[in-house]
Amino acid sequence: MPRVEADMGNADIMTAAPDGEYLAEVSAADYGQSKAKNWMVTLSYLLVDNPKFNGRTVRFDHAVVSGRDKNGKPVSTRTLYERLDACMVPYEHIAQSGGCGATTVGMNRVRKPDTGEIELQCSACNTALKGPVGFNTEDFLAKPVRVLLGHGEPNEETGEVFNTVERVMKR
Numbered sequence: 001m002p003r004v005e006a007d008m009g010n011a012d013i014m015t016a017a018p019d020g021e022y023l024a025e026v027s028a029a030d031y032g033q034s035k036a037k038n039w040m041v042t043l044s045y046l047l048v049d050n051p052k053f054n055g056r057t058v059r060f061d062h063a064v065v066s067g068r069d070k071n072g073k074p075v076s077t078r079t080l081y082e083r084l085d086a087c088m089v090p091y092e093h094i095a096q097s098g099g100c101g102a103t104t105v106g107m108n109r110v111r112k113p114d115t116g117e118i119e120l121q122c123s124a125c126n127t128a129l130k131g132p133v134g135f136n137t138e139d140f141l142a143k144p145v146r147v148l149l150g151h152g153e154p155n156e157e158t159g160e161v162f163n164t165v166e167r168v169m170k171r
């Protein structure tokens with residue numbers, strides 16, 4: 001067994017980047033199941049063009065694709081639609097599910113006058129996206145975005161603080 005000398009001067013606690021907006025690109029897009037058995041896409045972002053946090057990776061941005069909560073209600077897929085739009089990922093508005101059948105990029109954001117909600121519309125047929133859309137997870141990779149970061153509670157045992165992804169926007 002080799003004897004190892006480690007420099008404890010480099011053992012600083014990993015601190016989160018301050019809350020705010022950062023330039024980033026998508027560095028990973030994994031499709032899998034959550035502990036609650038919901039299918040989701042989990043995105044990671046590499047911070048770029050930042051003197052202090054260049055090269056930092058922010059992980060675990062989950063976007064549910066399909067699943068139900070513990071009360072049996074469908075889980076919102078809003079985050080997934082937001083990420084497809086922000087990352088300019090091509091998506092198919094699936095015809096068998098009532099869509100127009102086109103493959104397009106980006107979505108229209110239309111504020112509904114009655115509720116003030118932002119409706120996301122297919123940019124090919126200009127109707128609200130309600131049913132499923134088809135896309136390839138690898139089309140997320142290397143897409144340039146802006147991310148709005150927040151942070152979670154410090155880990156009770158290690159004291160580390162990790163960033164959370166609050167919002168992803170087009171660049």
Ligand SMILES: [Zn+2]
Binds near residue numbers: 093122125127
């Ligand atoms: Zn459409």
